[in-house]
Amino acid sequence: MKNIRQYLLICSLSVFVQCSKAQNYEFYYTDFDPDIKLIENYQDTLGLDFDRDGRNDVLVYYKHFGSVAERYGAMKTTNDNWEIAYCRLVDSISLPHPDIPTFGWGSEESLMDPNAIYPNNKYGLRFQKGSDYYYGWLSIYCDYNSTTDKVEIIVDKMAFCNIPNYPLCWGQTGINTEIDENTFTAFATVNPNPTNGMVTITGFNLRQAEVVNTLGQRVAIVHGEGNQLSVNISNLPAGIYFVNVTDEEGRKCVRKVVKE
DSSP states (O other): OOOHHHHHHHHTTTOEEEEEEETTEEEEEEEEEEEEEEESOTTOOEEEOSSOSSSOSEEEEEOOOSSGGGOOEEEEESSTTEEEEEOOSOSBOSSOOTTSOOOOEESEEEOOOTTOSSOOOEEEEEEEETTEEEEEEEEEEEEEETTTTEEEEEEEEEEEEOSTTOOOBTTOOSOOSOGGGOTTTOOOEEESSSBSSEEEEEEEEEEEEEEEOTTSOEEEEEEEEEEEEEEEOTTSOSEEEEEEEEETTOOEEEEEEEEO
């Protein structure tokens, strides 16, 4: 490879990009075809723009010289509001849940040693704005080419969702119209659903439930303490709404509710 910029220009001609929308909410999914490859040039740095605002959110580069076992890639965020997680044991990249092992978020991650028995390619991204988080995921890994004696960093796919606190799962390629099926990271339920008025949110040590419309506007909010919260949306137009639920530990999850 003469220059990574030339390579990316070629890739851009065949890359598969999908953008799904729910009103003003967007889900960006990119399947690089062919995959992007950095072939052990320590001067090359690849920038990835997850939220498509024209600024790179993550930089990918080579970390070490030395033997094959010491040559691997790394990536780091370009903004303190962005964090990376190595998805070790689970596919979910949403907020920590009592049943999910903690994998820790940070500003830099080293890509798995290409000689490792269990190479990892699953990484989660999250962006914090105020008290809300926005999630993305990345499929990237290192591989050793014995023919060229080079370690390659391979970028396969990436995605990002701009719905605040959306319970995104690693590998998800579009907005899940049935958010309630994402029970893996959800700690609250919403009933009845559909509803024509009162909505009951059930969980454990709940503190707040905020209802937003598909434009991202807050249309109702309720505070309390306990295992149930109730909010009346009878005065709202029929349609789809998102209920952002917060518990006493500050954890958040999103449930969808349909107003008839």
